[in-house]
Amino acid sequence: MKLLITTSLLMASLVLLSCGANNDKTNTASADTAQIAIMDTTAEKTYAVSLVNNKKDPTCGMPVTAGISDTAHYEKNILGFCSVECKNEFLKNPKANLAAAEIK
């Protein structure tokens, strides 16, 4: 019985999490970011350093070798970010922040 309750709670929180993620995407989508193809932003996913073209998270300056939680396409480059928050921050003004990404 206890297991059933735990499983139900887990399922409920997963549903809540996915709802939150969807709302976030909708809110941040705008005309400015329309040209940027955003890859799958499932929170649990991690990306290989070899997949991205930047050396550093342009928002916080963290090396991508420390871990990539999210990526974004920008001007033929695939940029890795340590978090969704950093990606969203970058996408607010990609041109100004691109240099900090240290494209390989």
Ligand SMILES: [Zn+2]
């Ligand atoms: Zn970051």
